Amino acid sequence: MSVYKIVELVGTSPNSWEEAAKEVIETATKSIRGLRIAEVDKLDMRIEEGKVVEYRARVKVSFKYEA
Amino acid sequence: MSVYKIVELVGTSPNSWEEAAKEVIETATKSIRGLRIAEVDKLDMRIEEGKVVEYRARVKVSFKYEA
Amino acid sequence: MSVYKIVELVGTSPNSWEEAAKEVIETATKSIRGLRIAEVDKLDMRIEEGKVVEYRARVKVSFKYEA
Amino acid sequence: MSVYKIVELVGTSPNSWEEAAKEVIETATKSIRGLRIAEVDKLDMRIEEGKVVEYRARVKVSFKYEA
Amino acid sequence: MSVYKIVELVGTSPNSWEEAAKEVIETATKSIRGLRIAEVDKLDMRIEEGKVVEYRARVKVSFKYEA
Amino acid sequence: MSVYKIVELVGTSPNSWEEAAKEVIETATKSIRGLRIAEVDKLDMRIEEGKVVEYRARVKVSFKYEA
Amino acid sequence: MSVYKIVELVGTSPNSWEEAAKEVIETATKSIRGLRIAEVDKLDMRIEEGKVVEYRARVKVSFKYEA
Amino acid sequence: MSVYKIVELVGTSPNSWEEAAKEVIETATKSIRGLRIAEVDKLDMRIEEGKVVEYRARVKVSFKYEA
């Protein structure tokens, strides 16, 4: 009877949403053990001078919760 | 003028969604004081060899936030 | 060419969401005839001192409308 | 690189939503192999003469897809 | 390639939703650096004896995540 | 094992959404006892000759249901 | 500073959703004065022996609320 | 304790959404027995040279499931 926690994180990348989402996982895994699933909540882009400068992926990451 | 925090947790149980949700509360209460309301976000089931092996309840739990 | 009305009610139970939803129907049926379908809108729980003290089910109940 | 299919089924039970959902799995497993996850989409109840006669659970079941 | 975290908080005020939301930010800023955006998720009111006693604003606050 | 009813009301005010929502509560409390919570469903404005003439708040109000 | 109430009704017709929705208004107007707007929430059909026997329109009707 | 299946179909008609939805039922009934309810998910139109050439209705049809 395990309990999992879900946290919402936003990753950014100059190249793609996959890279933005991967950035989230690589950063989160430094302090959170046992990441399992990451669901995409929202995708957007930041634009500067008519160019896409950042792909952003908002993801909900779940992992084992130890109270 | 209180502030509350909301965290999203997933409980699991071999028997029922009530038990899965209760498991969330019993685990969370070990480290979080002042739980008030838990809203169900999503219910699902894990299946193995044609049998339901786990009821899962995703809940948003609110409690007093002390910065 | 019948017309139906839909009302939104919340039931509570110390034991389960089924019991909470049944409580809605048993209370509503005292003053409303011809209940047909009750759709669950939302499930939540009230917590006191780290324990689930109330399962709550918000349901939309439909019945024949007599203007 | 597996592909999964999702089908939407509704189970019914006189007793509980867990039983209704379990009924879906037990029926589906007769003709579908490899069921994995079943997400609840909607819960409702059928009422007759002021009594709940049927709990219904609408679930999305996923399984390995063999084209 | 920054990563941001999003937390969900509820502020309360006897006067307005703006004040309730501002309360969230003033409380959160004591322990979280670099708050950027706060999106309103839900507004509600608590009522006592026929009077609004509390405006409540549920907001998602984002800030730089340092793993 | 109490049952609550939820009704949907729209309040209007020339000044603010808070005032519009408060108007709902003050009107409803004349005929409904035991109002507890009012959730905002929708906010909009009516405009005449390029000016906002009315702020409108659509709220769901819950109160104890006596069949 | 008027207050409006919103009620949810379902109309039925063997011919069209417009007729089903009109049926709602004609029935409601017998007991409710001052109907203004009716928003469609859901459209469905009842089927018997492979034929559509009923078009159904679920609508939210608003009218002036006198407490 | 019956189980129902839900399939999603899109009907088209040059004349109306009712006809588009009826087309779905008449086509589905050739191979599916026991259709009960068809819920409208989405309505749209295809346009050619500034004229509506097709009304389209996306519906979820439920029927008894025999595994």
Added chain:
Amino acid sequence: MSVYKIVELVGTSPNSWEEAAKEVIETATKSIRGLRIAEVDKLDMRIEEGKVVEYRARVKVSFKYEA
């Protein structure tokens, strides 16, 4: 690699939602070339003295975008 634009328009008709939606297309086509698809966002009705006086269809129309 074409780009399309989507605009949101509301049509009205005393007779039906199809006619209301068709009105949108016939009006839009006067100034917009290359309309393709129109998705229904919302259907409602305006009521006067207990009668439906206007069916309204809110639709999102897409067409080729020339910057």
Added chain:
Amino acid sequence: MSVYKIVELVGTSPNSWEEAAKEVIETATKSIRGLRIAEVDKLDMRIEEGKVVEYRARVKVSFKYEA
């Protein structure tokens, strides 16, 4: 048989969401005649150094469409 157009605008204010929404209307009315209704889609806040510096209201404004 009028046709209306809906445009989505975001207003900002250092003080309140009402002021942010009013700003939208006052700006839009300079170039758009016949504004009628403005629906709130989203409310958020921009934060700098732990202080709310901007309330933002995203609104959908409807007005008579002349092709």
Added chain:
Amino acid sequence: MSVYKIVELVGTSPNSWEEAAKEVIETATKSIRGLRIAEVDKLDMRIEEGKVVEYRARVKVSFKYEA
């Protein structure tokens, strides 16, 4: 007056969501003729030992329905 069917499938890829979605189409096309449009319903990722091991795309695929 054609009828289309919509099925929901999940594709997986170690590299990208595009590849995951393409995998769905390539697998489905073996047994389904006339695929037209595939709408993305949900994107997520499976994580193992702090690494994204699978991008998953849940898509709704439509094709001509022959009863």
Added chain:
Amino acid sequence: MSVYKIVELVGTSPNSWEEAAKEVIETATKSIRGLRIAEVDKLDMRIEEGKVVEYRARVKVSFKYEA
């Protein structure tokens, strides 16, 4: 107290959703100054003869509004 406008555009690409979304920005920037953020609303694909021929991204682009 700036006002922003949001327009909805659909980009297409034979290769990826990132490229489809970038196409939107590059086309829009020819006639719109000051693009800031582009939120993804919907992703889909067009299929021909069992192959993905077009990735499509529907995005909401915001920019400074000058009435």
